[in-house]
Structures are given as structure tokens and as C-alpha cells.
Amino acid sequence: MIDEDVPLITDSIVLEITSKKVDVAEFYIGFSAQVPIFHVPVGETTGIDVPGQLWNLFHSHKEDIPNLQPGGIEIGVSMMGETEDGSFNYFAGGAMKPNTSTNGEFTIWELPAEEYVVCCFEAENFQELTTSALGKAISYLFGTWLAKRGLTTQPFSVERYYKTTPGAAYMEIWVIPVPMKDTEPL
Numbered sequence: 001m002i003d004e005d006v007p008l009i010t011d012s013i014v015l016e017i018t019s020k021k022v023d024v025a026e027f028y029i030g031f032s033a034q035v036p037i038f039h040v041p042v043g044e045t046t047g048i049d050v051p052g053q054l055w056n057l058f059h060s061h062k063e064d065i066p067n068l069q070p071g072g073i074e075i076g077v078s079m080m081g082e083t084e085d086g087s088f089n090y091f092a093g094g095a096m097k098p099n100t101s102t103n104g105e106f107t108i109w110e111l112p113a114e115e116y117v118v119c120c121f122e123a124e125n126f127q128e129l130t131t132s133a134l135g136k137a138i139s140y141l142f143g144t145w146l147a148k149r150g151l152t153t154q155p156f157s158v159e160r161y162y163k164t165t166p167g168a169a170y171m172e173i174w175v176i177p178v179p180m181k182d183t184e185p186l
Contacts, residue, residue: 002011003160004140005116006136008037009103010136010144011122011139011140012034012136013121013133013136013137013166014031014087014121014122014127015119015120015137015140015141015179016119016121017117017120017141018118018120018147019115019116019117019118020030020115020116020118020174021114021115021116022111022112022113022114022116024113025111025112025114026095026098026106026110026111027069027086027095027109027110027111028057028075028091028093028095028100028110028111029065029066029067029093029094029096029097029102029104029107029108029109029145030054030065030091030092030093030094030107030109031054031057031058031061031091031106031108032054032089032090032091032107032109033050033053033054033089033090033095034087034088034089034090035050035051035078035082035087035088035089035090036050036086036087037087037088041080043051044061047108049143050090051076051090051092053144054076054091054092054093055076055092057092058074058092058093058094062094062105062163065094065095065102065124065127066100066102066103067096067100067101067102068094068096068097069093069094069095069096069097071097072095073094073095073162073164074088074092074093074095074158074160074161075091075092075093075095075107075109075158075160075161076090076091076092076158076160076161076163077089077090077091077159078090078156078157079091079155079156079157079158080139080155080156081111084114085141089097089128091107091109093106093107093109095178096108099116104119111158111174114176115176115177116174116175116176116177117141117145117146117151117153117174117175117176117177118172118173119137119141119145119172119173120171120172121133121137121171122168122170122171123168123169124166124168124169125169126169127167129164129169129170129171130171134159134173135170137173138157138173141173141175146175146177150179150180151177151178151179151180152176152177152178152179152180153176153177153178154173154175154176156175156176157174157175158173158174158175159172159173160172160173160174174176
């Protein structure tokens with residue numbers, strides 16, 4: 001059994017899984033769209049990259065987004081909800097200045113005040129971080145770490161991106177853990 005807050009090596013990357021509590025909801029502003037699930041194999045490149053298109057849109061409009069916190073954390077959020085079958089919603093954006101609003105042209109997403117499980121990792125560069133390393137981290141977090149603890153998550157996950165340096169790129173995956181329901185044998 002692996003404890004929290006202890007770096008571990010799995011599939012050639014170093015991960016650290018920890019708990020964090022958000023006492024006051026955080027607000028982010030950006031863009032969102034529906035993404036067909038079959039178009040997004042984790043850690044691979046596809047012909048249609050809706051999340052990548054949202055990130056390009058966000059970065060090309062950063063200067064025009066009202067109340068965007070300069071130099072703030074950027075997040076990508078995958079979430080289920082009111083979507084067409086076989087799709088999920090994806091949000092790409094950045095931290096909003098506290099106590100502000102917007103005109104409705106942009107999407108506002110709230111990170112709820114809650115207890116989170118956070119998977120931290122880095123890679124040599126941003127491209128590797130958002131493809132191979134992200135795929136490996138998601139696989140371990142959902143397929144091994146949470147499962148071994150009898151946990152699943154609320155229907156969203158947050159990718160928190162921090163400033164990339166020439167030597168390393170760092171990010172975190174945030175999820176709200178939920179105990180798995182016991183199932184009766186048929």
C-alpha cells in the first residue's frame with residue numbers, strides 16, 4: 001500500500017499523490033465545448049483535438065478576457081453533465097480575479113470548496129507533460145491508486161497547469177474522491 005505524500009515511480013514517471021482542501025470556491029474564466037469521447041485517446045494525438053482548439057482559443061484571447069488574473073493558474077476540466085451521448089464537456093481557462101464577473105461571452109467554471117485527491121507530476125517539456133506523462137498519471141490515479149482504496153470520483157477531473165520552465169513542466173490532476181458503492185453479485 002502506498003501512502004500519500006510519498007513520491008513513487010510508475011511507468012517511468014514520478015508521481016506524488018496527496019490530499020488538499022479548498023476552503024473557498026475558486027473561479028476560472030475561459031471557453032468550453034463538448035468533446036466526443038472516442039476522439040480523445042488519453043496521451044495520444046488525434047486528428048480532432050477539441051481540447052487543444054479550446055486552449056488555442058483561450059491563449060489567443062487572453063488579453064481580451066475581462067477579469068482574468070494575470071499570471072494565474074490555468075486549468076483544463078473534463079466533466080460529464082448535460083451532454084450528447086458519447087460526449088463530455090471540456091473547459092480551458094485561467095483564474096479569475098476575486099469578486100468579479102463577466103458579460104457572458106466567456107464560460108465561468110467553479111472549483112468547489114471540497115476535499116481533493118491531487119496527483120502531482122512533471123515532465124521534461126510541455127508536450128510530453130500533456131501527452132505521455134498525463135496519460136500515465138491518469139491511468140495510475142484512476143486505474144490503480146483510487147481503485148485500491150475503494151474510491152471513485154465525482155464526474156469531473158481538473159488539470160492544473162503551472163508555469164513551465166525550460167527544464168521542466170509541472171501539473172496536477174485534482175479529483176473529488178467518492179467511496180465506490182458495494183455491488184451485490186447477480
